[in-house]
Amino acid sequence: MLKSKIDKATGFxxxxxxxxxxxxxxxxxxxxAVAQEIAALIQSKQKENxxxxxxxxxxxxxxxxxxxxxxxxxxxxxxxxxVISFNLDEYYPMEPNSINSYVRFMKELLFDHxxxxxxxxxxxxxxxxxxxxxxxxxxxxxxxxxxGGIDLQVLGIGGNGHIGFNESGSLQNSKTRLVALDHITRVxxxxxxxxxxxxxxxxxxxxxxxxxEAKRVILLAWGEGKANVVKRSVEDEVTNRVPASFLQEHNNxxxxxxxxxxxxxxxxxxxxxxxKVIWTDKLTRKAVLGLALQLKKPIxxxxxxxYIEHGMSDLLADSGPAxxxxxxxxxxxxxxxxxxxxxxxxADDSNRPERAEPARKRVLIFSPHPDDDIISMGGTFxxxxxxxxxxxxxYQTSGNIAVADDEALRFARFVIDYNEKFGIKSPxxxxxxxxxxxxxxxxxxxxxxxxxxxxxxxxxRKGEARATSHFVGLTDDxxxxxxxxxxxxxxxxxxxxxxxxxxLTMDLIENIKPHQIYAAGDLADPHGTHKVCLDAIFEAVxxxxxxxxxxxxxxxxxxxxxxxxxxxxxxxxxxxxxDQVLAKRHGIFKHQSQKDGVVFQGTDAxxxxxxxxxxxxxxxxxxxxxxxxxxxxxxxxxxxxY
Ligand code: F6R
Numbered sequence: 001m002l003k004s005k006i007d008k009a010t011g012f013x014x015x016x017x018x019x020x021x022x023x024x025x026x027x028x029x030x031x032x033a034v035a036q037e038i039a040a041l042i043q044s045k046q047k048e049n050x051x052x053x054x055x056x057x058x059x060x061x062x063x064x065x066x067x068x069x070x071x072x073x074x075x076x077x078x079x080x081x082x083v084i085s086f087n088l089d090e091y092y093p094m095e096p097n098s099i100n101s102y103v104r105f106m107k108e109l110l111f112d113h114x115x116x117x118x119x120x121x122x123x124x125x126x127x128x129x130x131x132x133x134x135x136x137x138x139x140x141x142x143x144x145x146x147x148g149g150i151d152l153q154v155l156g157i158g159g160n161g162h163i164g165f166n167e168s169g170s171l172q173n174s175k176t177r178l179v180a181l182d183h184i185t186r187v188x189x190x191x192x193x194x195x196x197x198x199x200x201x202x203x204x205x206x207x208x209x210x211x212x213e214a215k216r217v218i219l220l221a222w223g224e225g226k227a228n229v230v231k232r233s234v235e236d237e238v239t240n241r242v243p244a245s246f247l248q249e250h251n252n253x254x255x256x257x258x259x260x261x262x263x264x265x266x267x268x269x270x271x272x273x274x275x276k277v278i279w280t281d282k283l284t285r286k287a288v289l290g291l292a293l294q295l296k297k298p299i300x301x302x303x304x305x306x307y308i309e310h311g312m313s314d315l316l317a318d319s320g321p322a323x324x325x326x327x328x329x330x331x332x333x334x335x336x337x338x339x340x341x342x343x344x345x346x347a348d349d350s351n352r353p354e355r356a357e358p359a360r361k362r363v364l365i366f367s368p369h370p371d372d373d374i375i376s377m378g379g380t381f382x383x384x385x386x387x388x389x390x391x392x393x394x395y396q397t398s399g400n401i402a403v404a405d406d407e408a409l410r411f412a413r414f415v416i417d418y419n420e421k422f423g424i425k426s427p428x429x430x431x432x433x434x435x436x437x438x439x440x441x442x443x444x445x446x447x448x449x450x451x452x453x454x455x456x457x458x459x460x461r462k463g464e465a466r467a468t469s470h471f472v473g474l475t476d477d478x479x480x481x482x483x484x485x486x487x488x489x490x491x492x493x494x495x496x497x498x499x500x501x502x503x504l505t506m507d508l509i510e511n512i513k514p515h516q517i518y519a520a521g522d523l524a525d526p527h528g529t530h531k532v533c534l535d536a537i538f539e540a541v542x543x544x545x546x547x548x549x550x551x552x553x554x555x556x557x558x559x560x561x562x563x564x565x566x567x568x569x570x571x572x573x574x575x576x577x578x579d580q581v582l583a584k585r586h587g588i589f590k591h592q593s594q595k596d597g598v599v600f601q602g603t604d605a606x607x608x609x610x611x612x613x614x615x616x617x618x619x620x621x622x623x624x625x626x627x628x629x630x631x632x633x634x635x636x637x638x639x640x641x642y
Contacts (some may be wrong), residue, residue, distance in 0.1 A: 002033050002034065002036070002254065015274065016235050016265070016266040016267065016273075017234050017235055017265065017267070018248040019234045019247050019254070019255055020253065020254040021230075021234055021254070021256075021257060022255070022256050022257065023259060023262040023268070024256065024258055025258070026258050026259070027061075027220075027222040027258045028064055030064075030220070030258055031067070031068050031220070032068050033256070034154075034218055034220065035065055035068035035069050035072060037152075037218070038065075038069065039072050041151060041216075042078065042082065042083060045082055045151070046079070046082050051082050051083070051120075051147060052082055053086070053144070053148065053150050053151045053152075054084070054085045054150070054152055054153075055085070055088065055150040055152065055153035055155075055210075055211070055214055056086070056110075056154055057087070057154050057155050057156050057220075058087065058088070058102045058105045058106065058156075061156035061157075061220040061221065062154055062156065065154065065220065067109070069114065070109075070110065073113065073114040074113070078114075079115055080114040080115050080116040081115055083120060084120040084122075085116065085120065085121050085122060086143075086144055086150065086206070087123040088206045088211075089164050089203050089205040089206065090123055090124040090125070090203060091126055091200040091203045092200065092202045092203050092204050093126055093202075094126025095126070095127065096127070101126060102123055102124075103126075106121065106123055122140070122143070124140065124176075124205075126204070130178075133178045133204065136204075137176040137177055137204065138175075138176075140176050140206070141207075141210055144210060149213050150210065150211075150213070150215065151214070151216065152214065152215065152216045152217075152218065153211055153214035153216070153217045154220065155211070155217060155219040155244075156219070156220055156221070157219055157221050157226060157230070157233065157244050158184070158229075159184055159188060159225065159229055160184050160242070161233055161241070161242030161244045161245065162185060162243055162244070163211060163243050163244050163246075163247075164205040164211065165181060165205035166205055166243045167179060167180075167185065167243070168182065168240070169240055169241070170207075170208055170240055170243050171208065171240060172208050172209070172212065172246050172249075173207075174207040174209060175209060175210075176204070176205065176206050176207045176210060177204070177205065177207060178202055178204055179203055179204075180201060181199075181201055181202060186199045186201070212246060212247075212249070212250055216252045217247060217250055217252065217253040217254070218253075219253065219254070219255045219256065221255060221257050221258075221261040222258045222260070222261055223260050224260040224263060226257075226260075227260060227264040230255060230262065230264065231264035231266075231269075233245045233247065234265065235265065235266060260523070270290070270311075272311055272314075272315070273311045281332075284315060284319070284325065284328075284329065285329055285568050286568040288302070288325060288329045289626065291306060291310055291312065292625075293567075293622070298627025299329055299330045299333070299626050300323075300327070300330055300627050301627070304316060304320065304321055306322065307320070307325075330627065330628075333623070333628060334628060335351045335353070336570050336571055336572055337575060337623070337629070338353055338572060339383065339574065340352070340387065341380045341384055341572065341637075342361045342363060342383075342384050342387055342389045342516065343355045343359070344356055345359035346359070353572035353637075354516075354554070355554075358515065360388055360389055360390065361389045361390070361514075362390045362513060362514045362515050363384050363389045363390065363392065363516045363518070364509065364514035364517050364518070365392070365393045365394070365517075365518040366393075366394050366396055366517065366520065366533065366537060367393060367394065367395050367465075368520050368529050368533035368534075368560070369395075369397060369399040369402070369461075369529065370399045370462065370464060371399075371468070371588065371594055371608065372520050373468070374472075374584065374587040374590075375588055375609075376520065376558045377518060377558045377635050377637075378472075378583075378584035378588065378612070378635075379576040379580050379584050379616070379633065380518075380558075380574045380635050380637075381393075381472055381587075382472050382473075382580065382583060382587070383574065383580075385472050385473045385474065386473075390478075391474060391478060392480060392514070393469055393474065393479055394482055394508055395462075395479075395480065395481050396482050396487075396533045397483065397484055397529060398454075398458035398461060398481075398483050398488070399458070399461040400449075400454045400455075400458035400488075401449070401454075402457075402593070403457035403460050403461060403593045405443065405453075407457075407593050408436060408457050409440055412432065412433045412436055412437070412456050413433070415429055415433070416429065416430065432456070436452045439452070440453060464592060464594075465479070465481075466479055467590040468587050468591065471586065471587050482505070482508065484501045484504060485498060487532075494529060494532060496532070497535050497536055497539070501532075501536045502536050502540050502543070504536075505536045505539075506544055509540055509541070509544060509553075510544060513549040513553075515552050515554065516554050516555075516556060517537070517541070517553060517554070518557075518558060519533075519534055519555065519556070519558070519640075520534060520557070520558060520559070520560045521534060521557025521559060522559060522560045522563070530560050534557075538640075541555060554639060556637045557638045557639070557640050558637055559636070564615050564618070564636060565636045565637075565638055567619075567622050567623075569638050571639050572636070572637040572638075573619065573623065573634045573635070573636050573637075574635045574636075575620065575631035575633070576616065576631065576632055576634065576635070577631075577632055580632075580633075581613060581617075581632050581633050584609075584613075585613065588609040588612060589609065591608070594608055595608075616633035617632065617633050619634040619635070
């Protein structure tokens with residue numbers, strides 16, 4: 001299945017690419033195709049009475065693959081009796097039973113559910129003494145060599161291009177060894193370790209050399225977050241700054257991608273440079289805006305020569321001269337700007353993003369975490385309220401894992417002191433406080449909070465969300481706390497979306513019958529909370545579609561704290577004045593538990609209000625660079641047709 005897809009697409013459209021790449025609609029389909037290839041290999045080795053030597057990876061990328069292999073074992077009888085596996089890496093030091101160990105990961109996701117012999121499943125040992133590591137690594141490689149090398153190596157790719165834990169700077173002939181982890185790798189892992197300070201600094205990894213010697217290498221990459229490093233590895237020069245680029249020199253390697261991870265490849269991002277394209281409105285807009293930004297020219301200043309010199313002469317021949325194309329694209333972009341996100345009453349709406357009627361709309365804003373509404377669309381939220389719409393906000397999850405432990409105790413203590421002062425007797429409150437205190441005082445790294453602590457943490461975030469909504473002007477009956485069950489695991493790892501999540505979402509939509517729904521449109525975040533929250537909404541609107549009120553319901557997507565829509569995608573841009581920017585900042589400040597050293601900082605040292613301001617200012621600056629009006633800030637939206 002993989003092979004036939006590769007063969008189909010090795011033509012000239014791949015001339016920028018130095019590694020085979022196969023793009024699937026989504027990571028689920030891709031994982032199934034990879035599982036098919038692995039199953040076929042295992043079976044062909046079985047026929048020859050030979051072992052099948054697999055190199056395995058951990059991380060989020062291969063999870064779907066392992067689930068499919070387990071299914072093939074359980075439902076289709078695929079046996080792993082002849083499989084001998086070698087995992088790429090393990091943190092060091094690491095207890096095999098710790099929730100973050102790769103031993104545990106592999107057992108929970110694969111080994112415990114198939115018939116692989118335990119002695120055949122190798123994962124580097126995180127319990128060695130430093131002195132033992134060198135010999136251990138030599139032995140790990142010798143075992144692989146004695147078996148004739150790895151038949152098929154599964155890889156993920158780090159944001160910095162690492163494969164295994166071969167970080168930037170690793171040599172192509174590097175051996176299996178103890179390595180120091182890059183800051184960026186540690187930050188990515190820190191969400192599993194509840195903070196950077198608990199995240200290991202070192203790991204044992206298979207060297208690049210053994211990976212390169214594998215007979216077949218399949219690298220999996222999902223989501224927009226990987227798009228840049230995928231392009232870098234596949235199209236740019238081979239360099240040890242990006243170890244995955246070494247695979248350009250492997251004769252049987254393939255990158256298996258979902259649409260989002262492939263989005264920066266030239267054939268996808270700038271297809272007109274690769275082959276003859278049909279210049280749809282969408283593609284024209286993307287190409288023209290890209291050209292203007294690349295040349296640092298306002299749209300209306302682009303010339304025929306600019307088009308010709310940048311591979312767009314056929315567009316010019318079809319729809320030119322440049323001035324005509326420029327005007328068309330300029331007007332399109334101009335029409336995305338509106339100070340009336342709920343539609344402007346009594347105005348011609350033929351070129352506006354939203355309908356004029358009904359003048360007073362019912363609006364439902366879904367916020368995955370308690371602060372996404374204000375961070376991502378606070379200016380629009382305030383405008384909708386000020387312009388007299390009936391605005392409701394629904395907080396989809398409690399966000400209870402992202403509160404610091406001492407904050408939880410501080411708030412719980414407040415209740416105890418308050419009760420004491422006023423002689424209020426509440427054995428339940430005392431009990432929760434005591435349990436939380438004892439637990440938190442003895443809490444070990446990465447330990448999952450007990451329900452009492454989660455309850456307190458959730459309550460803190462609830463109070464902050466309510467404070468923001470009141471600040472915007474909403475009353476309690478317009479604020480909805482959904483506490484979707486998929487989220488309530490107490491860990492970063494969430495349950496998959498379930499019937500109940502969808503039903504709760506449907507019930508709320510049906511109850512409010514909104515004309516507008518706003519949702520966090522983080523489409524490309526394969527395992528994140530935002531994506532699950534969005535899936536619940538997509539499922540709910542699809543199921544409700546036959547109902548007549550849905551004919552009038554438009555779904556607008558905003559982006560979460562981490563990224564913004566591409567300028568060529570934006571369908572509604574809501575400008576903000578300097579005063580509105582300040583008001584939004586104050587709205588974000590209501591989330592005190594998320595200020596000053598939040599639990600999940602990510603790679604970005606800025607606080608959420610700073611990120612939001614920078615991002616909204618950047619969007620406004622892009623409009624200005626393209627030759628449109630100058631605003632202090634802008635929030636961007638894309639309409640989703642369901
Ligand atoms: C895991 C490993 C790493 C990951 C990479 C991508 O065994 O060696 O190289 O493959 O960090 O991680 P995810 O898949 O979580 O994005």
